[in-house]
Amino acid sequence: MNIAVLSRSKGIYSTRRLLEAGQARGHNMQQVDHLKCYVSIEKSNPEIHYEGKKLHHIDAVIPRIGASVTFYGCAIVRQFEMMGIVSCTESQAIVRSRDKLRSMQILSRAGVDMPKTGFARVPKDKSDVIHMVGGTPVVIKLLEGTQGLGVVLAETKKAAESVLDAFYGLKTNILIQEFIKESKGSDVRVFVVDGKVVGAMKRTGREGDFRSNLHRGGTAEAIKLTKQERQTAILAAKSLGLGVAGVDILQSNRGPLVMEVNSSPGLQGIERSTGIDIATKIIQYLEKLSDMKTQNKDRIRV
Known part of the structure; x- marks a missing residue:
């Protein structure tokens, strides 16, 4: 297949690993900067142009869309979808996951447990909002x-x-959320691909910081999940329609609580802490989607 990784740079770890993994499985891989793409919208003839030329001969794409360019990036992914090109993450699923409020409403409806969360616009209601999520700390x-x-x-x-x-x-716009004291500045990142957990790591924030993000100086180590944690992560990814997802879970006294679901989770931390080749699992999932598309076409012909 001819696979395009929609990413700003080849130098990004996740992009580089996906390119390497695809090439190792015999695919023609290329990095395409989605911000340099532009589209032609015409009846029955959607097109994408890139660096002055029509972009063609692409069979599948792997979106790596940064949060700051979600609107434009998703428009490009959607154009690929209109052209019948397979994407390992659907544009609408990216949009759902990037809207934190909407994603939590979807997860709540699906029965996924999470920290108590409040959302308000009127300043005079702030005291009740704080009380609503269980009081301080928040x-x-x-x-x-x-x-x-x-x-x-x-x-x-x-x-x-x-x-x-x-x-x-x-x-x-802000969210006010219950503070889970027993998590002790740690969370669990669960990597889900094609409805299966393919890796998990426990992230711990640097001393004095309740945030566990690796970008903020946190550390990570491989972790074995409980059955409930695995089921929670899989349900969260499925609820948002994500074939590839990083599900962030807090370990609480009442069980796993989903804090956030990421549609473009980074590979560096998870691969280095677990030793698992996550990039290849994503390529294999994309191959499966392409095969399913071909089979559906064959059924239509029959």
């Missing part, structure tokens, strides 16, 4: 934040109200 998150940015732990009611006032003053 975690306050920007809806658009990534990699631990825009996440604040407020230890007291006064501190929480001050942070909320500041965020409301910026007219930005």
Whole structure:
């Protein structure tokens, strides 16, 4: 197959590994910067152009869309889908996962457990919102934040109200979330591909930081999941329609709680901490999707 990895740079670890894994399985691989793509929308003739030329002979794509360019990146993925090109992650699933509020509403409807979460727009209601999620300490998150940015732990009611006032003053959307003390600054990243758990690591924040993100200086180690943790991660990915997902789970006294589901999870931490070749598993999943597409075409012909 001719496979394009939609990524800003070949130098990114995840992009490089996907290119290597695809080449090792005999595919023609190329990195395509989705921000340099532009589209032609015409009846029955969707096209994508890249660096001054029509982009063709692509059989499948692997989206690696950064959160800051979700709208444009998903538009490009959607154009590939309109052209009948297989994507290992559907554009609509990326959109769902990037909207933290919407994704949590979907997960809640599917029966996935999570920390108690509040969402409000009116500043005068902040005291009730804090009470609604169980009182302080609380975690306050920007809806658009990534990699631990825009996440604040407020230890007291006064501190929480001050942070909320500041965020409301910026007219930005935020979530107020229950703080899971027993997780002790750690979470579990579960990597799900094609409805199966293919790897998991426990991430621990640096001393004094309740955030466990590796980008913030956290550490990671391989972990063996419980049956309930595996089932929770699989259900979370399925609920959002993600064939490839990184599901972030907090280990609590009442069981696994899903904190977030990522549609473009990084490979570096999970591969290095577990020794598992996740990139090849993604390529194999893409091969399966391509085979299914071919089989469906054959059925239509018959």
